[in-house]
Amino acid sequence: MSAPRLILVLGDQLTPDLSALRAGDRARDIVVMAEVRDEATYVRHHKKKIAFIFASMRKFAAALEADGWRVAYGRYDDEATARSICGELMRRHQAFDADGVIATECGEWRLRAALEACPLTIETKPDDRFITPPGFFRQWAEGRKALRMEYFYREMRKATGLLMDGDEPAGKRWxxxxxxxxxxxxxxxxxxxxxxxxxxxxxxxxxLVERAFADHPGALRPFWFATDARGAKRAAAKFMREALPRFGDYQDAMLTDDRFLYHSVLSLYINVGFLDPLDLCRQAEAEYREGRAPLNAVEGYVRQILGWREFVRGIYDREGPDYTARNHLKAKRPLPDFYWTAETDMACMKAAIGETLEEAYAHHIQRLMVTGTFALLAGIDPHAVHEWYLEIYADAYEWVEAPNVIGMSQFADGGVVGSKPYAASGAYIDRMSDYCGHCAYDVKRRHGEGACPFNPLYWDFLDRNRKRLGDNPRLAQIYRNWDRMDADRRGEVLASAKDVLKAIDAKARI
Known part of the structure; x- marks a missing residue:
């Protein structure tokens, strides 16, 4: 028999029909998987995130062996396990006198570069676990002055036939x-x-995580994530049956005593490879077609996967490896310590950060309109914000996290992802949550002692970024409102914002 090839399977590639596995031969080749130090520590990942990935990898390796594959698995606490993916491939390549490596394309630029620099012959297969065919996004984006998810989403609806009645969208609305x-x-x-x-x-x-990652953020226990595809599919079925029908109505809502509302909490299972995104969209569509879920709920859910998830993946690949270094608004302030402790008197931030530290999860409005908006208004360095999101959420991989943070949340890409910054005062949070009713701050006060910090920071953000944002047509009316405000009142607002920013810089509790 000829020399075996190595088949690399990464921790976010836990899919039985992965392109690298399809190209392999059970009778000849050897699957390489490893819990390597570089991947676990290049940022300080939440303890639950590490535990989820390691446990899922171990079970997936066992499933491959049961399916007839030979698996060379490196455990984190095995001294022989190399520090890096390349190092582990080289170790196994020598041990088995292998004839090259087959890999599925890595999701992140960082790992792509590491494998390109690895002194082995690596045959890279495309990652076809996404709904978008290879090259589709680049072709769609070519020549466009602006890349807007809504128009991409419509093309994806047409291409897949999801929620389409012939040539028209279901319900006559996209x-x-x-x-x-x-x-x-x-x-x-x-x-x-x-x-x-x-x-x-x-x-x-x-x-293992308790011993080896004690200095990483977040609570490890209780741990309740599924760690195999069977459990993930059961979780998906429960969501479709129980939560999807009301998901649409309340997908932007926030409640102090409910961490999940009607959200699926399936993104970590999709991103690791347990669930197929197109299959989930079809399941959701079937709930609508069978009359068990309303169109607004199903369309909202499908848009998050078929539209937004595919869109940000296309943005990440198109914009290149320097994307996370962009800083259009020149924000430089360090990330406040309370992002790691939840020790703040702002009820919304305390809830969103506290839940994140405990669950390695917060839903999209908590991420975008609470923790993300505060960072935007306070002028926090977007790269620091990016790293926090990458570390703290169990579903965070750079290809999906960076466009959401650098682009949508922090406007650091200057408008590649969104047409305007997602800046908002406390009024938005008050409208969409019950946080403000028991907050130490008064959401109705625009400035001064006891005012919700979001309020003066909102106007301060607009004022200090006017040279960069003043020509944005979507902000024109807001700037007119600011200009019509009495000069003394504007001064009081900016002075109040200055006090908040000084407190942040002094690491005082706010």
């Missing part, structure tokens, strides 16, 4: 976002994501 902005009230019958009790494999990993 987008039902205007119906999906209701504030929620606590409901004792509200569904919850499926919780999975850790088995022996997961418990072993939890013990």
């Amino acid at each position: 987008n039902y976002d205007s119906e999906n902005r209701k504030a929620a009230e606590r409901d004792l019958l509200m569904p919850a994501p499926m919780r999975h009790a850790p088995d022996a494999v997961t418990e072993e990993v939890l013990d």
